[in-house]
Amino acid sequence: MRKDTKIVNAGRSKKWTRGVVNPPVERASTVVFESVKEMKHATAHRGEQVLFYGRRGTSTSFAFQDAMTELEGGAGCALYPSGTAAITNAILAFVKAGDHILMVDTAYEPTRDFCDKVLTRIGVETTYYDPLIGKDIEQLIQENTAIVFLESPGSITMEVQDVPGIAKAAHQHDCIVMLDNTWSAGVNFQPFDYGVDISIQAATKYIVGHSDVMLGTATATEKYWETLRENSYLMGQCTSPDDLYLAMRGIRTLGVRLKQHQENALKIARWLEQREEVDKILHPAFSSCPGHEYFERDFSGSNGLFSFVLNRGDQASVNALLDGMHHFKMGYSWGGFESLILANTNVGRLRTATGWPYQHPLIRLHIGLEDADDLIEDLTQGFERLN
């Protein structure tokens, strides 16, 4: 089945819909049983999409879990109240005191914070690595390395990683390969085709697509699914069927939204490339983006999120650019229908394993579904405030 047809059909088994088009919202804490036999059966099969107790999920959760594995692949999908919860719980499910993990240097900042402030407390050591290291990551793998964690592209500076190259080296040392796959939305990069063991998403972004739900997913191969699922339950992780209904609704337009985000973003990135204020375009589809060759090789599309580096400006002038925008709003997220802008004047602060060669500010744009020409006019006026 092709991508767009999968998107329309994902998670709509009649087991969950009972014939209506959209899997209904089934809310529960208590599930009641008519007999001891029925209760024992549910208890014995409580991890297998059987109604048991609210925390194990209801038909709304089972439908969404199926939707994610039908889109992204994998044997099962664990659900979390945020992308960050998906990242942290997936890691916690597979480490113990004395272990070591390899974390990409360009990881989302709260991911780094978790490594530095929580994993250290429980005796797990983190080494950050160059996103472009590829198969040479093998030189960093220790006897006690449990996990190699990737985020591709990097959520601020957009480096694309050689996922299969890293995964092959990691598997030669029995490390688990985890990927923050949020940027692809699980449709423009098929993680399990490239050696990933656990694919994580902030469904908060493009899956939901409307900036109104916090949600995380972690999808695992058969080998790791039961451990991930049971650790998720042990940690008390559960999600609202109302949020999952909204996320399921988001999935139905994921294909058309991503295409429009992509089209708008490429038009704007090409326009920015010609602007004299711009030093570098950091969009995976552009050869100026580190790891572009891996995007070309492994991805089937892009989206609205990319960055660019200015060749001038300090904090005050960047503030002037930001404050006067009409369509680009400032906000901590991306993946909704609205356009967003974030500036970072100290990218190097976020890195410990690699340098940052640029002295001028980085601007990260999320290009929404507005008319691209209106967005270009907004940016044009913004550049006039920069100079």
Ligand SMILES: Cc1ncc(COP(=O)(O)O)c(CNNC(=O)CNC(=O)c2ccccc2[N+](=O)[O-])c1O
């Ligand atoms: C690749 C990737 N992976 C996981 C998450 C977390 O998802 P969640 O927001 O659902 O927890 C995200 C969330 N992304 N958020 C942003 O890019 C903007 N947010 C921030 O920058 C932010 C927000 C709150 C606190 C700290 C930061 N920060 O990155 O500095 C992500 O981009």
